[in-house]
Amino acid sequence: MQLFSCPFCGERDETEFTFCAEAGKTRPEPAAEVSADAWARYLHFDHNPKGATREVWLHATCGEFFLMERDTVSHAVSGSHSLRRPEA
Amino acid sequence: MRKTMRDRGLFWSPAPDWTTARIDGDAYSVRRVLGLGQALVSGDLDAALAELMPAAPEISLWSVAAAEPFAVRIGRDRTLLVSPGPLAAAPGWRNGYVATPCDDAYAILEISGVALREIVAEGTSVDINAGSRSAAVLFAGVTVLLYRIGPETARLHVEAPLAAYLWAWLEGRS
Numbered sequence: 274m275q276l277f278s279c280p281f282c283g284e285r286d287e288t289e290f291t292f293c294a295e296a297g298k299t300r301p302e303p304a305a306e307v308s309a310d311a312w313a314r315y316l317h318f319d320h321n322p323k324g325a326t327r328e329v330w331l332h333a334t335c336g337e338f339f340l341m342e343r344d345t346v347s348h349a350v351s352g353s354h355s356l357r358r359p360e361a
Numbered sequence: 362m363r364k365t366m367r368d369r370g371l372f373w374s375p376a377p378d379w380t381t382a383r384i385d386g387d388a389y390s391v392r393r394v395l396g397l398g399q400a401l402v403s404g405d406l407d408a409a410l411a412e413l414m415p416a417a418p419e420i421s422l423w424s425v426a427a428a429e430p431f432a433v434r435i436g437r438d439r440t441l442l443v444s445p446g447p448l449a450a451a452p453g454w455r456n457g458y459v460a461t462p463c464d465d466a467y468a469i470l471e472i473s474g475v476a477l478r479e480i481v482a483e484g485t486s487v488d489i490n491a492g493s494r495s496a497a498v499l500f501a502g503v504t505v506l507l508y509r510i511g512p513e514t515a516r517l518h519v520e521a522p523l524a525a526y527l528w529a530w531l532e533g534r535s
């Protein structure tokens with residue numbers, strides 16, 4: 274069992290979390306001009322690095338999407354960050 | 362009539378008669394609490410509480426709620442208002458929030474007794490002593506809201522269709 278840290282809830286069991294996407298992908302736009310190839314690349318292709326990575330995860334029980342920095346080899350989590358803009 | 366589909370209804374544990382159902386286990390008992398009002402709120406929670414339930418305390422994981430009304434925190438923008446009876450909240454967005462009456466959407470199971478901590482330890486891996494702003498946790502594999510109304514009495518709010526499953530789980534451990 275591993276603990277992940279939700280920026281809202283704090284530490285929770287990994288089973289409460291769902292991987293969403295690698296962070297830093299930019300959706301190709303405008304939609305009407307995006308080729309099927311480019312769209313497929315955006316949807317299905319990942320860098321899948323060996324080592325340090327930045328990913329978007331969902332804490333499913335509370336509904337928080339957040340950025341997690343972790344290592345794909347050691348599984349060590351080095352940071353969890355809210356994706357919220359700072360409060361105005 | 363010819364059967365064209367398997368009746369999955371027979372696969373699931375039958376729902377007990379909630380008005381009388383009771384589990385009397387070793388050092389704990391369980392019943393379903395009926396008649397409370399519940400409303401899901403999304404958006405600006407401060408504005409919603411000020412308008413719908415001023416002075417109602419916010420309840421987080423494992424914290425103790427004295428009496429209804431109170432607001433059980435689900436997530437950053439979500440809370441569940443719990444009131445002594447159905448809450449009159451008009452549906453739709455206003456003042457930055459939306460409140461949706463959902464009195465029957467969640468079943469409320471109340472577990473009482475000295476075995477409470479043991480049951481919680483079996484059901485969830487969360488560290489209840491560490492505290493957490495959200496009362497939502499995975500319990501016996503399903504998402505519930507978990508808080509207490511006394512030192513040895515806890516409540517689980519679970520989506521109503523999952524109540525019979527959770528009941529069978531609680532019954533099975535006795």
Ligand SMILES: [Zn+2]
Pocket residue numbers: 279280281282283332334335336337495
């Ligand atoms: Zn969370």
